[in-house]
Amino acid sequence: MTYSFDSLVEAVLYRFNCPNTDVLTNHYFYPVPVIAKHVAECPLCTEELETLRQFEDAVGHDDHKPIPSFLA
Numbered sequence: 579m580t581y582s583f584d585s586l587v588e589a590v591l592y593r594f595n596c597p598n599t600d601v602l603t604n605h606y607f608y609p610v611p612v613i614a615k616h617v618a619e620c621p622l623c624t625e626e627l628e629t630l631r632q633f634e635d636a637v638g639h640d641d642h643k644p645i646p647s648f649l650a
């Protein structure tokens with residue numbers, strides 16, 4: 579598979595339209611249809627979202643859970 583100049587330009591234009599990391603992070607927790615549509619078409623954002631997912635998996639979610647009142 580080779581990359582033509584057109585596909586390179588297209589990739590750059592896609593990136594130009596990309597939501598920033600804050601928006602992507604927010605989308606990860608609270609999915610937004612218009613962002614989901616962009617991510618589905620954009621390999622760069624797909625990759626960024628996957629990196630975020632791996633980070634969240636590594637960190638874990640236990641810290642975000644409220645402490646049950648009987649343990650507090």
Ligand SMILES: [Zn+2]
Nearest residue numbers: 592596620623
């Ligand atoms: Zn994008």
